[in-house]
Amino acid sequence: MNSICVYCGSAKQASRVYFTAARQMGETLARRGLTLVYGGGKTGLMGALADSVIDRGGEVIGVITEGMNTPELAHTRLTRLEVTATIHQRKSRMYELADGYIALPGGYGTLDELFETLTWAQIGEHQKPVGILNVDGYYDTLLAMLDRAVKEKFLFPEHRRVLMCESQPDRLLEAMTTYRPPLEAVGRWMRQE
Numbered sequence: 001m002n003s004i005c006v007y008c009g010s011a012k013q014a015s016r017v018y019f020t021a022a023r024q025m026g027e028t029l030a031r032r033g034l035t036l037v038y039g040g041g042k043t044g045l046m047g048a049l050a051d052s053v054i055d056r057g058g059e060v061i062g063v064i065t066e067g068m069n070t071p072e073l074a075h076t077r078l079t080r081l082e083v084t085a086t087i088h089q090r091k092s093r094m095y096e097l098a099d100g101y102i103a104l105p106g107g108y109g110t111l112d113e114l115f116e117t118l119t120w121a122q123i124g125e126h127q128k129p130v131g132i133l134n135v136d137g138y139y140d141t142l143l144a145m146l147d148r149a150v151k152e153k154f155l156f157p158e159h160r161r162v163l164m165c166e167s168q169p170d171r172l173l174e175a176m177t178t179y180r181p182p183l184e185a186v187g188r189w190m191r192q193e
Contacts, residue, residue: 001100003099004099005094006036007039007114008022008103009105010073012044017135018136019048021105021136022049023052025133025169026051026053026056027052028169029173035058038094039063039094040078046075054077059079060078061078062081062082065084065090066084091113095126101114101129102132103133105133105135118162122159127183129164129175129176129177131165131175133167139165158182
């Protein structure tokens with residue numbers, strides 16, 4: 001892996017524990033020489049994450065839509081900032097640039113990006129690792145919901161295991177480095193066995 005796309009919140013009012021985790025993730029990416037690909041913002045966890053990578057000499061590629069490319073929202077210290085016309089183009093470009101994906105705490109946008117990435121893995125569009133950094137139990141109820149989806153037969157167990165979860169950046173990246181995609185699960189899902 002050379003680059004990681006990180007999805008996370010842009011809200012300024014989030015708890016400090018999440019900002020600390022975003023900075024730790026950024027430090028870890030920079031220390032490991034991994035390029036950060038993210039949404040290009042300077043607010044909230046997005047800004048803390050990008051600043052942390054930049055402050056440690058790491059490379060950061062932001063991808064932002066024209067409508068969000070404003071002085072209030074767009075980060076100005078990035079290695080590179082790409083501007084797209086639509087959110088769909090933005091997500092597609094982030095997907096192209098990344099060798100793996102991580103979700104930190106966030107809201108609708110973070111969840112949308114995470115689940116789209118998982119759906120692409122489920123149908124065989126990519127074989128890249130996908131993980132969440134479960135800060136302070138933020139994703140506990142989401143993980144329980146996914147486990148219920150397996151129990152209720154909406155998800156195959158192989159597809160559930162595609163989503164890795166750790167509470168520490170180094171452990172998550174280690175798991176992602178050794179990830180092996182469940183290639184048989186794509187065919188199984190398509191046959192609906």
